[in-house]
Amino acid sequence: MEGWSDAVVVVLGWWANALIRLNAQAGDMEVVHFMEGPYEVEIRRLADGTFRLSAVERRTQGGPPARVREVSEAALPRAVLVAGDTVLQECRAADWWSADADTLEAALAQLRALYPNDAR
Numbered sequence: 212m213e214g215w216s217d218a219v220v221v222v223l224g225w226w227a228n229a230l231i232r233l234n235a236q237a238g239d240m241e242v243v244h245f246m247e248g249p250y251e252v253e254i255r256r257l258a259d260g261t262f263r264l265s266a267v268e269r270r271t272q273g274g275p276p277a278r279v280r281e282v283s284e285a286a287l288p289r290a291v292l293v294a295g296d297t298v299l300q301e302c303r304a305a306d307w308w309s310a311d312a313d314t315l316e317a318a319l320a321q322l323r324a325l326y327p328n329d330a331r
Contacts, residue, residue: 218246220302220311223295227318229254230288233262234325260284288326295319 222243229241233256240255249269254262264287266278295315302312 219298220309220315222246223291223298224311224315224318226291227295227315227322230291231318231321231325254287257281262287285326285328288322292319292322292326295322 222245225243229243232238233241233254240253242251242253244251251267251269253265253267255265257263261284262282264278264280264282268277296319299312299316299319302308
């Protein structure tokens with residue numbers, strides 16, 4: 212529909228930018244929010260380079276996260292790059308390009324430069 216922006220493009224941009232900020236060592240934690248509801252994922256970079264992902268429901272702050280997973284330093288950026296490239300390819304094929312797609316494309320280029328071994 213005219214003027215509509217697909218949420219997956221936006222959310223993948225948030226993930227890519229969170230990893231870019233973590234790589235810049237602007238801190239050891241970033242938060243990626245869901246578009247709906249009181250949910251978020253905390254991404255924490257650990258001393259050994261791995262990432263700890265904690266699913267959190269904001270209305271229960273202070274409680275334990277619903278799920279916690281640790282992933283390798285390479286796995287998370289690779290997953291974001293693969294998902295982002297796939298989504299942008301579909302956007303191009305269907306002629307659904309938007310300013311959000313431009314933003315995601317720029318973030319993926321930055322992420323790919325930071326993690327060149329994880330680029331497809």
